[in-house]
Amino acid sequence: MFQVRSFLQALATFAVGLAISGCTLDASVVSQKSLSSNQQILIVEDASALSSKFDSLKKYKLISNLSIKADSLSSSDFIQKGTSQGLIVIVQPTASDREFDLYVSVSAAAGTVEFELPEGSVEFQDGSVNTLTTSPALTNTLAMNHSRLALGEEYVCYSDVNKKVRCLGSYYGGQTGKGDSSEGEQYRGFEVNTSLISGSGDFYKVSGASYSSCGLSSEGTLYCWGDNYSNELGVGTGDMEVLRPTPVAMTNVAGEKRFIDFDMDFESLCAVSAVGDLFCSGVIDATSSLVPVKVDLSGLSGTAGKVAQVSVGREFACGVTSDGRLFCFGKNDQGQLGNGSMLDSVTPVYVDVSGVAGIQKFVQVSLGMNHACAVTVESVMYCWGDNSTGQLGNGTQVDSAIPIAVNTAALVASEKFVMTSVGHNGSCGISNLGKIYCFGDNWHYLTGNGSASDAWSPVAVDSSALSGGAYFTGVALHEGRTCATSSDGGLYCWGDPYADSSFKDNPAYQPQEISTSALPMGQYWDQVITSDASYKKGVALISSDGTGYVWGASVPGINADVASVTPIDVSTMSGSTKFKKIALGFYTMCGISFDDKLHCAGSGAAVGQGGTVTSVSTLTPVDTSSMTGATTFSDVDIAQYVACGVATDGVGYCWGGSGASDILYNPGLGNGSSATKYKPYPISVGAIPGSKLFSKIVVTSFHVCGLMTDQKVYCWGNSNYNRTGNSSGTSVYTPQALNTSGMTGSQLFSDIHGTTETFCGVSADNIVYCWGDSRQGQLGNNSFATSTTPVAVSMGGLAAAAAPLSVKGGPGSSCGILDAAFNIYCWGAPGNSVLTENNSATPVLVDRTGMNGSPVRITSGGNLFVTTSTNKIYCIGWDCNLGLYRTKPTKQYYESF
Numbered sequence: 001m002f003q004v005r006s007f008l009q010a011l012a013t014f015a016v017g018l019a020i021s022g023c024t025l026d027a028s029v030v031s032q033k034s035l036s037s038n039q040q041i042l043i044v045e046d047a048s049a050l051s052s053k054f055d056s057l058k059k060y061k062l063i064s065n066l067s068i069k070a071d072s073l074s075s076s077d078f079i080q081k082g083t084s085q086g087l088i089v090i091v092q093p094t095a096s097d098r099e100f101d102l103y104v105s106v107s108a109a110a111g112t113v114e115f116e117l118p119e120g121s122v123e124f125q126d127g128s129v130n131t132l133t134t135s136p137a138l139t140n141t142l143a144m145n146h147s148r149l150a151l152g153e154e155y156v157c158y159s160d161v162n163k164k165v166r167c168l169g170s171y172y173g174g175q176t177g178k179g180d181s182s183e184g185e186q187y188r189g190f191e192v193n194t195s196l197i198s199g200s201g202d203f204y205k206v207s208g209a210s211y212s213s214c215g216l217s218s219e220g221t222l223y224c225w226g227d228n229y230s231n232e233l234g235v236g237t238g239d240m241e242v243l244r245p246t247p248v249a250m251t252n253v254a255g256e257k258r259f260i261d262f263d264m265d266f267e268s269l270c271a272v273s274a275v276g277d278l279f280c281s282g283v284i285d286a287t288s289s290l291v292p293v294k295v296d297l298s299g300l301s302g303t304a305g306k307v308a309q310v311s312v313g314r315e316f317a318c319g320v321t322s323d324g325r326l327f328c329f330g331k332n333d334q335g336q337l338g339n340g341s342m343l344d345s346v347t348p349v350y351v352d353v354s355g356v357a358g359i360q361k362f363v364q365v366s367l368g369m370n371h372a373c374a375v376t377v378e379s380v381m382y383c384w385g386d387n388s389t390g391q392l393g394n395g396t397q398v399d400s401a402i403p404i405a406v407n408t409a410a411l412v413a414s415e416k417f418v419m420t421s422v423g424h425n426g427s428c429g430i431s432n433l434g435k436i437y438c439f440g441d442n443w444h445y446l447t448g449n450g451s452a453s454d455a456w457s458p459v460a461v462d463s464s465a466l467s468g469g470a471y472f473t474g475v476a477l478h479e480g481r482t483c484a485t486s487s488d489g490g491l492y493c494w495g496d497p498y499a500d501s502s503f504k505d506n507p508a509y510q511p512q513e514i515s516t517s518a519l520p521m522g523q524y525w526d527q528v529i530t531s532d533a534s535y536k537k538g539v540a541l542i543s544s545d546g547t548g549y550v551w552g553a554s555v556p557g558i559n560a561d562v563a564s565v566t567p568i569d570v571s572t573m574s575g576s577t578k579f580k581k582i583a584l585g586f587y588t589m590c591g592i593s594f595d596d597k598l599h600c601a602g603s604g605a606a607v608g609q610g611g612t613v614t615s616v617s618t619l620t621p622v623d624t625s626s627m628t629g630a631t632t633f634s635d636v637d638i639a640q641y642v643a644c645g646v647a648t649d650g651v652g653y654c655w656g657g658s659g660a661s662d663i664l665y666n667p668g669l670g671n672g673s674s675a676t677k678y679k680p681y682p683i684s685v686g687a688i689p690g691s692k693l694f695s696k697i698v699v700t701s702f703h704v705c706g707l708m709t710d711q712k713v714y715c716w717g718n719s720n721y722n723r724t725g726n727s728s729g730t731s732v733y734t735p736q737a738l739n740t741s742g743m744t745g746s747q748l749f750s751d752i753h754g755t756t757e758t759f760c761g762v763s764a765d766n767i768v769y770c771w772g773d774s775r776q777g778q779l780g781n782n783s784f785a786t787s788t789t790p791v792a793v794s795m796g797g798l799a800a801a802a803a804p805l806s807v808k809g810g811p812g813s814s815c816g817i818l819d820a821a822f823n824i825y826c827w828g829a830p831g832n833s834v835l836t837e838n839n840s841a842t843p844v845l846v847d848r849t850g851m852n853g854s855p856v857r858i859t860s861g862g863n864l865f866v867t868t869s870t871n872k873i874y875c876i877g878w879d880c881n882l883g884l885y886r887t888k889p890t891k892q893y894y895e896s897f
Contacts, residue, residue, distance in 0.1 A: 276306020
């Protein structure tokens, strides 16, 4: 009785003390008033834990009415009862042998946190043992190692709001889980092939490497897809490419056949089973097995306990045991194993925690290429390994073979790190306030604050894009890109766009108006000009008064990124500095001024400066000394190496060429020779029976077509894929009449336009025809067969009566204003504004909701640009930020995220 009464007095004093300090015990402790003889121990939530927006780390108090024998209580004594996965339980003694702090971290999956202390697991100093004790059941909404994002080299996979896995981006080895071996781009987040997925099909975690991904289902089955060159996906087949989500083999998994956590990177995969065993496959597995092999932890001194969490780097891996200890194995040339040495170890070794202040236990670890970071139970972040770019965050570039504390100078008072995410040569931490801090290699704007300078200490990521009250809840890194989730369900990304679909800054490809804020009051955009080069995202713009501007990534002629709309440098132009027309090639820009003079800038012979000049930094008059008549121009076009133009007297000229691949590119010069021309030379038109004058010339990478003043079309250049409209399959060095035998009406054209492999045009009797390559359906005639002669685009599915106004080609697709309601349609590859998952060989209606005015002109390139009757220009496509780096977090609109 004395012991019980003393304990109650102590408990009352303890509760009052907590109340005074602003903390409370669970109400059941205070209201119970006594401990029965069958309840020597109570476990209650401790509100004195770190104030945090996250509930992945919980603190409890274990209180006993009897003194507990030294070393009798350990983490392994507790049995998990709740639905949360990957619990890390850390027991920390206090000054009293009747009181212990319990830290419980949820590593893998959210749910309920509940555990029990079985009868007889604790011995008291009087020789008795405890009765069964159960903790309060608490709800947990966030897991430390939870991730909805898998960032790959050129693609993204994610778990959507309905827990289904979707992917978008480049596909050519199965990395988007389509289920076939086709190649191309997915511009929307489409659900992966589910033919081998059993159960609910719900996924609570995904992770990705350069060209492969895995997802963990709610049933605990791990599915993987993509590159499998080192058998890292563990599916047991030995296939180099796994084209659809395939179950990872559990051949070596003992007990319950279920995984609770996994990670992957650089041809390696590791996963934690339900009983806490660790399995790995790929480069990290020395046995080269086709299925995951159990990692032998027996060499670790003491009781290693179960594995609760794992992270994988470049040829090394680290894990956290269920009692909060860190271990690593694999490559160690830069101290990334954290054990104080530089020696590789095929067997797990404990991380040296001698430099860790306070409680030397951890709740999470994350690995980069050659470094690692982890968070302690007291929310202190430590890193070790390679520090060449400051990725250890301690303000130096000195490598460390043991954990060193991350600098916290940027954090406010009472702010601490609760989670970390590491990738390649950079690191990030999330604080208890929901802020992200990043440091390390910063060429891709990892720090998200507008700076590209390497950061050797944590820098706060800009959060101004978040809606009011929202905060960051997770962050994922891959070389070049960073993405973060927010508390209101948002997704924000920043860094290098990489592939065509890395960023999606507007919802569902809705038209985005090009801002006129850079223009003087009252002016508007008259023209937007794109390049035929799909990787040249930058554009040129001409305002209503003829001023030229550039904007975007890798603007041809500038050959550099232009972060905001900027006037073109006209300092070396002769005469008028206003533009009638601008053309963009791959490396060159040319412009025709109001006085019809032609100026070019950039690199390559297409700059037209004469001699052997191949580079000029600003727009400079072309050398017209070889022109036979007028030396002014009415039209100009450029592609990869060749430029062509129409003089004001109708004579056609071409110049440029490639010295390295003259047979491939130089037939496009049209003068009968493959020799490079450094200034405009007349096109050979002697064999043309009708008009020898041009009204328009369209240049693509390998071939050229000209529209004559008598509306006939002639083409020349490389004939692969029937680009020149003939079946010879060989290069044509002078203009050859387009084979119009398949045309049903007029064989004359009012307009033409083309891209690398395909040409389209509107006939004089208002029918749209295309010819050339149609492997992606870009001829629009409901066929994927190439054609040597123009074929009519299928118009049966139009929303209004056919009334074609214009047609333009883009990379792998074509678009046109085709009906009387001025609707836009596209056909071919599923990029730009074609909102289908697969190639379409017939026109698909483009959503122009929100446009002010009717479309009157379109320009197709990396995106589709639409000029309307109200003098506005809209961008429709995957990246209306024109390939520019996002220097700060930008809200994304992935489908169903």
